[in-house]
Amino acid sequence: MNSSAKSSEPPFAAAGGLDTPLLGEQDPYRALDDLMAAIEFFCPVWPQRGQFAEGARILM
Protein backbone atom coordinates (compact mmCIF):
# COMPACT_ATOMS: atom_id res chain seq x y z
CA MET A 1 0.00 0.00 0.00
CA ASN A 2 1.27 3.44 -0.81
CA SER A 3 0.85 5.69 2.23
CA SER A 4 1.65 8.94 0.48
CA ALA A 5 0.69 12.45 1.54
CA LYS A 6 -2.71 11.84 -0.07
CA SER A 7 -3.87 9.86 2.93
CA SER A 8 -5.96 11.78 5.42
CA GLU A 9 -3.64 11.00 8.33
CA PRO A 10 0.15 10.98 8.25
CA PRO A 11 1.42 7.42 8.68
CA PHE A 12 2.74 6.69 12.14
CA ALA A 13 6.05 5.40 10.83
CA ALA A 14 6.74 8.57 8.83
CA ALA A 15 6.30 10.96 11.70
CA GLY A 16 5.48 9.07 14.84
CA GLY A 17 4.43 10.83 17.98
CA LEU A 18 7.06 9.32 20.21
CA ASP A 19 8.14 12.14 22.47
CA THR A 20 10.99 11.02 24.68
CA PRO A 21 12.10 12.96 27.75
CA LEU A 22 15.72 14.06 27.72
CA LEU A 23 18.00 13.45 30.66
CA GLY A 24 20.04 16.42 31.85
CA GLU A 25 22.51 17.79 29.31
CA GLN A 26 22.22 14.82 26.95
CA ASP A 27 22.78 15.74 23.29
CA PRO A 28 19.24 15.64 21.88
CA TYR A 29 20.60 14.50 18.51
CA ARG A 30 22.26 11.52 20.22
CA ALA A 31 18.87 10.69 21.73
CA LEU A 32 17.24 11.10 18.30
CA ASP A 33 19.91 8.94 16.66
CA ASP A 34 19.41 6.21 19.27
CA LEU A 35 15.63 6.39 18.82
CA MET A 36 15.91 6.19 15.04
CA ALA A 37 18.37 3.30 15.19
CA ALA A 38 15.82 1.32 17.21
CA ILE A 39 12.93 2.27 14.91
CA GLU A 40 14.90 1.49 11.76
CA PHE A 41 15.65 -1.95 13.20
CA PHE A 42 11.94 -2.74 13.40
CA CYS A 43 10.67 -0.66 10.47
CA PRO A 44 13.22 -0.70 7.64
CA VAL A 45 10.74 0.39 4.93
CA TRP A 46 9.35 3.89 5.16
CA PRO A 47 6.16 5.16 3.54
CA GLN A 48 6.61 7.50 0.59
CA ARG A 49 6.44 11.23 1.22
CA GLY A 50 4.65 13.65 -1.06
CA GLN A 51 6.45 16.38 -2.97
CA PHE A 52 5.99 20.09 -2.56
CA ALA A 53 2.74 21.15 -4.16
CA GLU A 54 2.81 23.71 -6.96
CA GLY A 55 1.02 26.86 -5.94
CA ALA A 56 1.64 26.38 -2.22
CA ARG A 57 1.45 29.52 -0.07
CA ILE A 58 5.10 30.07 0.75
CA LEU A 59 5.07 33.27 2.76
CA MET A 60 7.88 32.67 5.23
Added chain:
Amino acid sequence: MPLSRLGKQIAEAAAALNAIGARVALIGGLALASHKVVRATQDVDLLAQAEKADEIDAELLRLGYRCLHRSPDAANYLRGDERIDLLYASRPIARHLLATAAEVKTALGDLRVVGAEGLIGFKLQGLVNDPRRTQDLEDIRALLRANSVTLNMAELREYFRLFDRESLLDELLGEIL
Protein backbone atom coordinates in the same frame (compact mmCIF):
# COMPACT_ATOMS: atom_id res chain seq x y z
CA MET B 1 29.43 8.65 15.09
CA PRO B 2 25.77 8.25 14.12
CA LEU B 3 24.18 4.85 14.60
CA SER B 4 21.03 5.24 12.53
CA ARG B 5 20.72 5.52 8.76
CA LEU B 6 18.97 8.84 9.26
CA GLY B 7 21.82 10.07 11.44
CA LYS B 8 24.41 9.04 8.86
CA GLN B 9 22.39 10.70 6.09
CA ILE B 10 22.20 13.99 8.00
CA ALA B 11 25.87 13.90 8.94
CA GLU B 12 26.90 13.27 5.34
CA ALA B 13 24.65 15.95 3.86
CA ALA B 14 25.53 18.58 6.46
CA ALA B 15 29.27 18.01 6.01
CA ALA B 16 29.00 18.11 2.21
CA LEU B 17 26.91 21.28 2.13
CA ASN B 18 29.13 22.96 4.72
CA ALA B 19 32.14 22.07 2.58
CA ILE B 20 30.79 23.94 -0.45
CA GLY B 21 29.94 26.95 1.70
CA ALA B 22 26.19 26.57 1.45
CA ARG B 23 24.39 27.82 4.53
CA VAL B 24 21.59 25.44 5.48
CA ALA B 25 19.61 24.97 8.69
CA LEU B 26 17.42 22.19 9.98
CA ILE B 27 13.70 22.78 9.94
CA GLY B 28 10.94 20.18 10.28
CA GLY B 29 10.91 17.20 12.61
CA LEU B 30 14.69 17.05 13.03
CA ALA B 31 14.89 20.61 14.29
CA LEU B 32 12.45 19.77 17.09
CA ALA B 33 15.28 18.03 18.92
CA SER B 34 17.02 21.36 19.51
CA HIS B 35 13.88 22.68 21.14
CA LYS B 36 13.20 20.02 23.77
CA VAL B 37 11.04 17.74 21.62
CA VAL B 38 12.54 14.49 20.34
CA ARG B 39 10.31 12.40 18.12
CA ALA B 40 10.75 9.84 15.40
CA THR B 41 11.03 11.25 11.91
CA GLN B 42 12.47 10.24 8.57
CA ASP B 43 12.17 13.70 7.07
CA VAL B 44 15.32 15.72 6.41
CA ASP B 45 14.00 19.23 5.87
CA LEU B 46 16.50 22.01 5.29
CA LEU B 47 16.18 25.75 4.91
CA ALA B 48 18.83 26.67 2.35
CA GLN B 49 20.42 29.74 0.79
CA ALA B 50 18.48 30.44 -2.40
CA GLU B 51 21.62 31.87 -4.04
CA LYS B 52 23.35 28.49 -3.62
CA ALA B 53 20.55 26.40 -5.14
CA ASP B 54 22.60 25.36 -8.17
CA GLU B 55 25.65 24.43 -6.08
CA ILE B 56 23.51 22.50 -3.61
CA ASP B 57 21.85 20.70 -6.50
CA ALA B 58 25.22 19.70 -7.95
CA GLU B 59 26.48 18.50 -4.56
CA LEU B 60 23.39 16.41 -3.84
CA LEU B 61 23.59 14.84 -7.31
CA ARG B 62 27.24 14.05 -6.58
CA LEU B 63 26.14 12.29 -3.38
CA GLY B 64 23.80 10.11 -5.43
CA TYR B 65 20.50 11.91 -4.97
CA ARG B 66 18.20 12.65 -7.86
CA CYS B 67 16.03 15.72 -8.07
CA LEU B 68 12.30 14.95 -7.95
CA HIS B 69 11.12 18.53 -8.09
CA ARG B 70 12.69 21.95 -8.08
CA SER B 71 11.16 25.40 -8.11
CA PRO B 72 12.39 28.82 -6.93
CA ASP B 73 10.78 28.06 -3.55
CA ALA B 74 11.59 24.44 -2.85
CA ALA B 75 13.13 21.18 -4.03
CA ASN B 76 12.85 17.46 -3.25
CA TYR B 77 15.72 14.99 -3.62
CA LEU B 78 15.67 11.21 -3.33
CA ARG B 79 18.40 8.56 -2.97
CA GLY B 80 16.92 5.09 -2.58
CA ASP B 81 14.43 5.66 0.22
CA GLU B 82 16.34 8.63 1.64
CA ARG B 83 14.79 12.04 1.06
CA ILE B 84 16.08 15.56 1.47
CA ASP B 85 13.60 18.39 1.11
CA LEU B 86 14.84 21.94 0.69
CA LEU B 87 13.02 25.18 1.25
CA TYR B 88 14.95 28.09 -0.26
CA ALA B 89 15.31 31.20 1.86
CA SER B 90 14.41 33.95 -0.56
CA ARG B 91 11.90 36.02 1.42
CA PRO B 92 12.93 38.36 4.25
CA ILE B 93 11.60 36.18 7.08
CA ALA B 94 13.27 33.00 5.89
CA ARG B 95 16.52 34.84 5.12
CA HIS B 96 16.54 36.27 8.63
CA LEU B 97 15.81 32.87 10.19
CA LEU B 98 18.62 31.27 8.19
CA ALA B 99 21.06 34.04 9.08
CA THR B 100 20.26 33.75 12.79
CA ALA B 101 20.03 29.95 12.98
CA ALA B 102 22.04 28.65 15.93
CA GLU B 103 25.06 26.47 15.21
CA VAL B 104 25.13 23.41 17.45
CA LYS B 105 27.70 20.68 17.87
CA THR B 106 25.87 17.35 17.91
CA ALA B 107 26.43 13.64 17.61
CA LEU B 108 25.57 14.10 13.94
CA GLY B 109 28.15 16.83 13.38
CA ASP B 110 27.93 20.60 13.32
CA LEU B 111 24.37 21.62 12.45
CA ARG B 112 22.49 24.87 12.18
CA VAL B 113 18.96 24.91 13.53
CA VAL B 114 16.30 27.59 13.19
CA GLY B 115 14.82 29.07 16.35
CA ALA B 116 11.68 27.64 17.91
CA GLU B 117 9.52 30.56 16.77
CA GLY B 118 10.63 30.19 13.14
CA LEU B 119 10.23 26.45 13.32
CA ILE B 120 6.64 26.90 14.48
CA GLY B 121 6.15 29.36 11.60
CA PHE B 122 7.33 26.81 9.05
CA LYS B 123 5.13 24.15 10.65
CA LEU B 124 2.19 26.52 10.37
CA GLN B 125 3.01 27.16 6.71
CA GLY B 126 2.98 23.40 6.09
CA LEU B 127 -0.31 23.02 7.91
CA VAL B 128 -1.94 25.88 6.00
CA ASN B 129 -0.82 24.41 2.69
CA ASP B 130 -2.05 20.93 3.58
CA PRO B 131 -4.50 20.77 6.52
CA ARG B 132 -4.21 16.95 6.43
CA ARG B 133 -0.71 17.31 7.90
CA THR B 134 -1.91 16.85 11.44
CA GLN B 135 1.64 16.04 12.59
CA ASP B 136 2.54 19.69 11.98
CA LEU B 137 -0.20 20.76 14.39
CA GLU B 138 0.98 18.25 16.99
CA ASP B 139 4.54 19.54 16.59
CA ILE B 140 3.36 23.12 17.11
CA ARG B 141 1.55 22.01 20.28
CA ALA B 142 4.63 20.18 21.56
CA LEU B 143 6.92 23.15 20.82
CA LEU B 144 4.58 25.57 22.57
CA ARG B 145 4.38 23.31 25.63
CA ALA B 146 8.12 22.65 25.84
CA ASN B 147 9.20 26.27 25.24
CA SER B 148 6.33 28.30 26.67
CA VAL B 149 8.60 30.27 29.02
CA THR B 150 11.22 31.26 26.45
CA LEU B 151 9.23 31.78 23.24
CA ASN B 152 9.10 35.28 21.79
CA MET B 153 5.34 35.63 21.63
CA ALA B 154 5.39 38.81 19.53
CA GLU B 155 7.46 37.08 16.83
CA LEU B 156 5.26 34.00 17.04
CA ARG B 157 2.11 36.05 16.65
CA GLU B 158 3.53 37.71 13.54
CA TYR B 159 3.83 34.29 11.88
CA PHE B 160 0.26 33.33 12.78
CA ARG B 161 -0.93 36.73 11.54
CA LEU B 162 0.92 36.19 8.25
CA PHE B 163 -1.23 33.13 7.64
CA ASP B 164 -4.38 34.67 9.14
CA ARG B 165 -4.39 32.09 11.94
CA GLU B 166 -4.15 34.23 15.08
CA SER B 167 -7.23 32.53 16.49
CA LEU B 168 -5.45 29.18 16.21
CA LEU B 169 -2.53 30.55 18.24
CA ASP B 170 -4.90 31.78 20.94
CA GLU B 171 -6.61 28.39 20.98
CA LEU B 172 -3.31 26.55 21.32
CA LEU B 173 -2.00 28.88 24.01
CA GLY B 174 -5.27 28.42 25.87
CA GLU B 175 -4.55 24.70 25.99
CA ILE B 176 -1.22 25.10 27.74
CA LEU B 177 -1.65 28.15 29.94
